Amino acid sequence: LAIAAVSITAERERRFDFSVTMLETGLRIAVPAAPDATGSATGRALRALLSDATFLQVLLGLAALILAVAALIWWLERRHPGGMAARARPAHGFAHVLWWALSSLAAQAEEMPRSPLARAITVVWLFTCIALVAWFTAGLTSTATVERLRGAINGPQDLPGKRVGTVAHTTSVAYLADHFATPVGFASLEEACAALQAGTVAAVVYDAPALSYYATQPGHAPLRLIGPAFNRQAYGILFAANDPRRKRVNQALLGLREDGRYDEIYSRWFGSESGETQDR
8 A cells, every 4th residue: 555645536546446535635835935025016126126226326316416406496595585595594494495305206395486597497397306206106116017927926826827846746737737837847845845946946836734844844945835725635545456455444544533533643743723734
């Protein structure tokens, strides 16, 4: 007989005999537990923008432009009798005009310059502010879209079109192929998870108990398990066809469930919720 993570399927039942179900489970998804895999797509996009050298250079240029506009408006307004900085000390007047320039970016400026030349510059500055806000919003939106397309896997619905690692010749290979993902088979779960850490696959899909156990073992790269088990399936003990020992094994398995020992064994290895592996 064979005792392993063997799923009971119609195709296998035609060739072998199975015991009664010894474990009800399903598939789980594992992704790297990397810092950039956490948070919302907008948060990841903002971090990506702030880490981009070109974007930071543009921000520095914008800061210099704001200072230049504020200095020019301050110089013009302090010479006008009714200007924004006419009756204030130079430091206070410049600070007031600088705040006005910053407020203009959000269209929250409460007053406008009085001198004719300062008003002409203000018109150009306000149109520039509109363009700058539109540019920043477009950059954040496009980066957030790229982040969603590039990485975020939050459930089975995100697997189509992605390279997904699994163990070769298992039911998870058929599931991935049937759901428009690209299954990449490996000889073992360890090899599949190593490929995940190397970035050659976007996720690993495999039997929930095996992934949960792997994720808790010391010495392995940290993994993040996504959501509950899906594609529900049952494990059974595999026998050759017409093996007379199957009846005795079935009686033993049913006895384990009836006297409570099955729940004790399950809780020891997988947690307290029978039939469902715990998210670790």
